[in-house]
Amino acid sequence: MAGGARCASAGRGHPLTEPTRQRGGAPYPAGSRGDPRGGPVRVDGAGRPRADVVRAPAASAGSRWRTGARGDHRGGLSMPTMRAARLFATRDVRVVEVERPHPGRGEVVVRIAFTGICGTDIEIYTGRMPFIAMGLIPLPQTLGHEWSGVIAEVGEGVTEFTPGDRVTGDVTISCRVCEFCKAGRYNICPHRRSVGIIRKDGALAEYLVMPAHHVYRVPDGLSLEEAALTEPASCAVNAVRRLGVQPGDRIAVVGDGTLGLLALQAARAAGAGMVVMIGSHDEKLAVAQELGAHAVVNRHRDDVVQAPLQAFGGKIEGVIEASGNAAAVGPALQLLRPGGRMVVISIYHEPVPALDLAALTSNEITITGTLAGPNVFPGLLRLMAEGRIRTRPLITHRLPLAGVPDAFKAIEGRVEPYIKMVVAQEATSRPNPAHS
Numbered sequence: 001m002a003g004g005a006r007c008a009s010a011g012r013g014h015p016l017t018e019p020t021r022q023r024g025g026a027p028y029p030a031g032s033r034g035d036p037r038g039g040p041v042r043v044d045g046a047g048r049p050r051a052d053v054v055r056a057p058a059a060s061a062g063s064r065w066r067t068g069a070r071g072d073h074r075g076g077l078s079m080p081t082m083r084a085a086r087l088f089a090t091r092d093v094r095v096v097e098v099e100r101p102h103p104g105r106g107e108v109v110v111r112i113a114f115t116g117i118c119g120t121d122i123e124i125y126t127g128r129m130p131f132i133a134m135g136l137i138p139l140p141q142t143l144g145h146e147w148s149g150v151i152a153e154v155g156e157g158v159t160e161f162t163p164g165d166r167v168t169g170d171v172t173i174s175c176r177v178c179e180f181c182k183a184g185r186y187n188i189c190p191h192r193r194s195v196g197i198i199r200k201d202g203a204l205a206e207y208l209v210m211p212a213h214h215v216y217r218v219p220d221g222l223s224l225e226e227a228a229l230t231e232p233a234s235c236a237v238n239a240v241r242r243l244g245v246q247p248g249d250r251i252a253v254v255g256d257g258t259l260g261l262l263a264l265q266a267a268r269a270a271g272a273g274m275v276v277m278i279g280s281h282d283e284k285l286a287v288a289q290e291l292g293a294h295a296v297v298n299r300h301r302d303d304v305v306q307a308p309l310q311a312f313g314g315k316i317e318g319v320i321e322a323s324g325n326a327a328a329v330g331p332a333l334q335l336l337r338p339g340g341r342m343v344v345i346s347i348y349h350e351p352v353p354a355l356d357l358a359a360l361t362s363n364e365i366t367i368t369g370t371l372a373g374p375n376v377f378p379g380l381l382r383l384m385a386e387g388r389i390r391t392r393p394l395i396t397h398r399l400p401l402a403g404v405p406d407a408f409k410a411i412e413g414r415v416e417p418y419i420k421m422v423v424a425q426e427a428t429s430r431p432n433p434a435h436s
Contacts, residue, residue: 023062024234079431084142084205085404085423090127091412093143093405101209103155114228115203116146117407117421119324123226124197124212125408128349136198144204144423145171145196147229150332158212168230168381170214171195172372180216187372191299192370198396204404216377219385228259228422229391234373235345236262237321237380237389243318243343243372248273250316253293254309254321255285258394258420259345261291263320265389268292272318275313278304278332283417287393295369304331321345326352362367397421 006147017336027366028234048268082100103109114356121143123129131137161167173193181189195210196202218227223388236259245251255265256279267275277288278297285296295311297304315337321329324346330353333342344367359365373380383389407421 009218025217030059036235040090041404044155047059068094082206083401084201085144085401086142086201087125088140091125091408095402095404098142098205100207102155102352103209106157106158106212107155108149108151108158108161108167109153110149110169110208110210110215110217111152112147112149112206112425113202113224114148115423116142116228116232117204117251117404117411117423118146118277119199120145121204121342122408122411123347126183126412129421130196130349131198138199141196142203142205143196145194146228146231147195147203147208148224148230149203149208150224152207154212156166158201161212161215161217165216167215167219168196168227168377169210169216170234170374170377171197171231171374172374173200173214174212184375185269189372204424207399216381219256219381220379222385223392225395225422225424226384226391227381229262230384230392231373231378232258233262233266233384233391234376235391236266236373236385237376238373239320239322239343239345239370240266240427241376242368243267243320243341244347245270245318246273247271248274250274250312251320252276252312252316252332252335253277253288253320254328255321255325255346256281256288257322257324260320260322261288261394261419262389262391263322263345264288264293267289267318268389269383276308276310278308278328279326279415284419287408287419290393291390298333305326305334308335315341318342324348324409330352332356333360333365333367335364336363339365341366341368343368345370367422373402391420394420395422398424401425 034206068132079101081097083095084098085093085095101109120129124132124137124143129137146363148168151161151163151167153163154161171194171308172187173195174181175191178189180186186192192198193200196204218224218327240263245267249272251267253260253267253275255278260277260279263276274294275292276295276297277285277290277293277300278299280299282298285298288296297307316335317340318336319332319342321332321342322345326348333355336342380389401420401423404423
């Protein structure tokens with residue numbers, strides 16, 4: 001998603017109108033493959049199964065050591081390992097032991113505290129993610145792109161972070177040389193990598209290596225668990241910027257999942273005068289009301305056009321489409337007044353039904369796409385620390401790293417309602433107790 005439209009409720013220096021700044025990336029070590037028999041396995045840096053991994057008696061929590069000299073009680077070169085949830089094929093995710101990353105120049109290694117499980121992770125897991133067919137997601141790969149943690153190591157040239165700093169980071173890592181990156185639109189860089197998605201191992205692991213310029217300090221007053229959802233919140237904030245919310249605008253948010261609930265809050269923070277949430281689940285709609293929705297509409301009971309129009313008192317200025325349901329696009333457009341705007345966060349897996357293009361043209365309706373959340377994190381983290389965008393109410397389930405395979409199955413099978421599942425490794429990350 002490109003550097004977005006100005007949120008008019010904010011003046012100079014407002015968190016939703018952070019100046020665009022260039023970001024970039026650095027290579028990540030090669031991945032690894034597991035044992036076809038399943039279960040936790042040990043592999044070397046080239047992905048070959050290893051049977052000679054031992055625990056060093058003095059190893060710190062979360063570290064294992066391969067046979068070698070220093071750090072191994074049998075002597076030899078130390079090779080610390082870590083656990084990671086890696087996808088080997090469609091619906092084949094396993095927690096395996098892989099070589100722990102080390103920072104290169106300009107990089108940091110983060111000891112992961114919390115990782116959110118995103119709908120994108122499940123789409124990759126089930127093989128429905130379009131990037132798979134495009135050849136952008138080579139397997140095996142460690143998933144997970146919503147994360148927080150503590151700096152464990154810094155590479156050469158890194159001066160802005162020290163071990164122990166509480167951090168989170170971008171999902172997109174760019175080439176830093178193309179025209180899009182130079183314009184600050186690194187989220188659409190044609191050579192980009194994305195943490196846990198496109199050609200880069202992710203954060204469903206004990207450690208993650210990142211370019212330091214894509215990492216941000218978590219402010220005091222914001223817990224690491226809350227900060228783990230900064231990335232999806234950044235998508236919502238960027239969507240609001242792209243929509244160009246003006247003070248007093250009436251905004252409909254379609255979709256009561258994580259992105260919709262975050263977009264609701266971002267629209268309020270940007271100055272929207274009234275926000276109505278259109279969703280499918282009473283439990284989630286109740287959370288929407290807790291987070292500031294002026295009214296809610298359940299599509300299973302209410303007319304998705306007439307009920308919102310009645311709540312608003314007429315047609316409105318903006319729609320945020322975050323449902324992922326292609327059939328929702330047409331009705332949502334009927335809510336817009338002439339000159340109205342829609343921003344689409346979702347990636348659809350089926351064709352969108354035919355739209356009335358004559359109505360779009362004659363009423364000058366604008367539909368805008370949006371991808372990720374570039375140039376958003378510093379201001380967004382301030383909003384989160386101030387409680388203006390809240391992520392804790394969205395966390396409905398917590399699980400250990402070992403529970404990821406079962407969690408993926410449960411999410412795909414819709415075993416029970418949820419908003420956000422978070423993998424918690426906080427005890428091994430030793431954060432400041434005052435902050436978490």
